[in-house]
Amino acid sequence: MENLESAAIGVAGVCPVGPDSLQGISRQQTNPARWNGANWDDFAVAIRARGIELREASTSTGIFATDAGGTAYGRAHGVVRARSAVQIAELLKSAQQHRVPVTVRGGGLTTEGESVAFGGVLLDMTGMCRVVAIDAASLQVRTEAGIFWHSLAEELRRHGLDYLSAPLNLTSSVGGTLGVGGIDVNSARLGCSADQALALQVVTPTGEIVECSDGENPELFRRVILGYGQFGVITEATLRIRPYTPLKMHYFHYDSLRPAIEDLQLLDRNDASDYSGILTIMDCAVNLLVAFDSAEREAAFDARWRSRLRGRGELGFAWCMLRRYALRPWKLGEAWYLWQRKRDLFPELQRPEYMRDGAMLDRTVVFSRAVWKFWGGRQMVIPDLATSADKFVAAVERGNEVCRKFFPRYTLYCVGIRLRPEHREHYEMSCIPADAEGRAYGCEFEPVVGHAVYSRDHFQAFKNAIYDIGVDLGASYYRFGGMMKGYIRRVFGDAVVDRHLAMKRRADPAMILNRDVIF
Amino acid sequence: MGMATFDGELPAVDYAACSGCALCLLVCPIWRQTGDVELTPLGCTKSMQCGAIVADLAGAAQWCNLCGACAPVCPERIDLVGLMRSLRRRLSLASIEAGPAVGDPPITRPALSRLLGPGDLLVIETRGYHADYERRVNLYDGIRRATGCMLNLDLQRIAIPARLPVPDGYGGGGDDLGQARWIVEGRAIRRVVVEDPADLGVFERLGGWPVISVEQLAKESP
Numbered sequence: 001m002e003n004l005e006s007a008a009i010g011v012a013g014v015c016p017v018g019p020d021s022l023q024g025i026s027r028q029q030t031n032p033a034r035w036n037g038a039n040w041d042d043f044a045v046a047i048r049a050r051g052i053e054l055r056e057a058s059t060s061t062g063i064f065a066t067d068a069g070g071t072a073y074g075r076a077h078g079v080v081r082a083r084s085a086v087q088i089a090e091l092l093k094s095a096q097q098h099r100v101p102v103t104v105r106g107g108g109l110t111t112e113g114e115s116v117a118f119g120g121v122l123l124d125m126t127g128m129c130r131v132v133a134i135d136a137a138s139l140q141v142r143t144e145a146g147i148f149w150h151s152l153a154e155e156l157r158r159h160g161l162d163y164l165s166a167p168l169n170l171t172s173s174v175g176g177t178l179g180v181g182g183i184d185v186n187s188a189r190l191g192c193s194a195d196q197a198l199a200l201q202v203v204t205p206t207g208e209i210v211e212c213s214d215g216e217n218p219e220l221f222r223r224v225i226l227g228y229g230q231f232g233v234i235t236e237a238t239l240r241i242r243p244y245t246p247l248k249m250h251y252f253h254y255d256s257l258r259p260a261i262e263d264l265q266l267l268d269r270n271d272a273s274d275y276s277g278i279l280t281i282m283d284c285a286v287n288l289l290v291a292f293d294s295a296e297r298e299a300a301f302d303a304r305w306r307s308r309l310r311g312r313g314e315l316g317f318a319w320c321m322l323r324r325y326a327l328r329p330w331k332l333g334e335a336w337y338l339w340q341r342k343r344d345l346f347p348e349l350q351r352p353e354y355m356r357d358g359a360m361l362d363r364t365v366v367f368s369r370a371v372w373k374f375w376g377g378r379q380m381v382i383p384d385l386a387t388s389a390d391k392f393v394a395a396v397e398r399g400n401e402v403c404r405k406f407f408p409r410y411t412l413y414c415v416g417i418r419l420r421p422e423h424r425e426h427y428e429m430s431c432i433p434a435d436a437e438g439r440a441y442g443c444e445f446e447p448v449v450g451h452a453v454y455s456r457d458h459f460q461a462f463k464n465a466i467y468d469i470g471v472d473l474g475a476s477y478y479r480f481g482g483m484m485k486g487y488i489r490r491v492f493g494d495a496v497v498d499r500h501l502a503m504k505r506r507a508d509p510a511m512i513l514n515r516d517v518i519f
Numbered sequence: 520m521g522m523a524t525f526d527g528e529l530p531a532v533d534y535a536a537c538s539g540c541a542l543c544l545l546v547c548p549i550w551r552q553t554g555d556v557e558l559t560p561l562g563c564t565k566s567m568q569c570g571a572i573v574a575d576l577a578g579a580a581q582w583c584n585l586c587g588a589c590a591p592v593c594p595e596r597i598d599l600v601g602l603m604r605s606l607r608r609r610l611s612l613a614s615i616e617a618g619p620a621v622g623d624p625p626i627t628r629p630a631l632s633r634l635l636g637p638g639d640l641l642v643i644e645t646r647g648y649h650a651d652y653e654r655r656v657n658l659y660d661g662i663r664r665a666t667g668c669m670l671n672l673d674l675q676r677i678a679i680p681a682r683l684p685v686p687d688g689y690g691g692g693g694d695d696l697g698q699a700r701w702i703v704e705g706r707a708i709r710r711v712v713v714e715d716p717a718d719l720g721v722f723e724r725l726g727g728w729p730v731i732s733v734e735q736l737a738k739e740s741p
Contacts, residue, residue: 057575058570059557059566059575059576062565062568062570063562063565063566063569065569066539067539107541108539108541126554126556127554127555128554146554148545150545150674151545154673154674157674158704158706159705170541170542170545171540171542171544352657353656353657353676362674365675369592369675372540372542372594373594376594377538378536378537378539380538
């Protein structure tokens, strides 16, 4: 392992434990201390007396010892499998009384340890995974919040329906996503997943069960949506849905980032496609994906916008790459990587069982399986930047330079996020940057780690370098909690953070709910 | 009992490679019926990474029906079926140790395509399908395209088993029809055709449509 690590560090060309590797954040702040267990035994007796099953065996707590990031490890004192809002209300009342921290976990797809319990109770929300009601006439679904988006899609598809937008990951939970945002390749048109929510059932940190929406208890609704789990546990959600359609996908290939981003923004500004996003293999192999729900929209794109895009087709891009590497024979290793990656990845995106008449049937399945197969692993580090439209090119180009410095291979994933003006208050202190108007943009920077081994400090230094760009540009982040919470005051400022902290203290007097994620 | 390990030769990729992506959870019928991750292959691999021993995993091993759904979806290609078999052997849970069915559907694809039509639900035998997933997913996709029939596949193209006992305490109340109900939900079915004759009874008990096995169908057709 040491050899591999040294090799990886050698490639990156930086010392992962150098004095500048944690610029702006002291290392001891990056992982919370384990809760000391005070009152645990009394608490365990109390909740069992209320009929709540508490699992304390190491087998039970071990399942949840880390999250998708794989860099934060912690063990709960006990695990509670969510069964109902009433059960969770009882749990939180006892937790307040005994001052026991409660960490809420859905799919566990956080990367900064936000869903890892460093002591206390881990509340496994996946136990609440039932679809309560589907209303095909009004295109709404009421669902328990521990359900995975994919499981929701399974149910909706039996009725010819689909969700609007959800993370391209099958195992994100609805509740977890509403708490942080959720982006899809149709977010430039439909907004983030959190904006699909029409109403929520929330259990507050003091154990009240409250229904909230823009019209009912709107202040709670504003705080819980995109609230990183600080102001309540989402137990049910009413979401907007739509009729299901397969999609027609087109790929345009670029050899640099800037024109691809400019074309992405051109399409988004003009509502020229139903889906749009950028996925890179390298910064000289950039794919702009454009997709449509209907033949009419596709035809309109072909007639008006296709010729304005600077991206090439597959053959044209292959010719471009041939010329590029013919002039740079010392980079043949890079060319080989590109060819291999394309050879393996593209057929996965067009598996015949997911295609009908040239249309893709289940985009989330196709992309999610590809994501895990080609980018997944026991450690995933995905720092990101979310900016206004006009700062986005600079953010991506600067982030790309950081990636180059730290990792030999990495991927960028960029999408637009349509904003709803009436939800501006939802967006405060969230992944949506304060200066964004109309549409925000997000870029994830994901190293292709493969079987290489990097130190946690190396990852941390990489993340800090990306996050420092956000501070410099006045951006925001999707994953600013957990181990990255040292950035919260730097990016949002003391006034906003102190106001939210005061609200948190009022809502959660013992500060038990999702402790150390934000505050 | 020591750490849960595979019997015999260690496979190239074992539980240590599990990233926790949970794609296997989505297709696990036990998880669908119970919502309890501890009873799933994912629960086993993550527990084993934290030092669980065989006895700790008895619940998962006991309720796993070895349908094999988890194996084809694992991006790390972990031998999850082998893991569950190994656990079952070490816990002397041998009652369902029969290996997965192998071989193609009981009759050939062209013959099946002549016998099936829109409104037919073809219930695929799960173990054989998952054991030979990469080939059979295309085989059955071809049958669906040719006939317009429905299949007991989910959105990941994984076959949903029709029979599964539900552990006590999970709301099933001893009802073993939950899986079959899920297979038929929202579908306009005219007839149910099962590959595994053992599935006949489940759909007959559910009622509402004629139920026939593929072999019977082949015999009765001209």
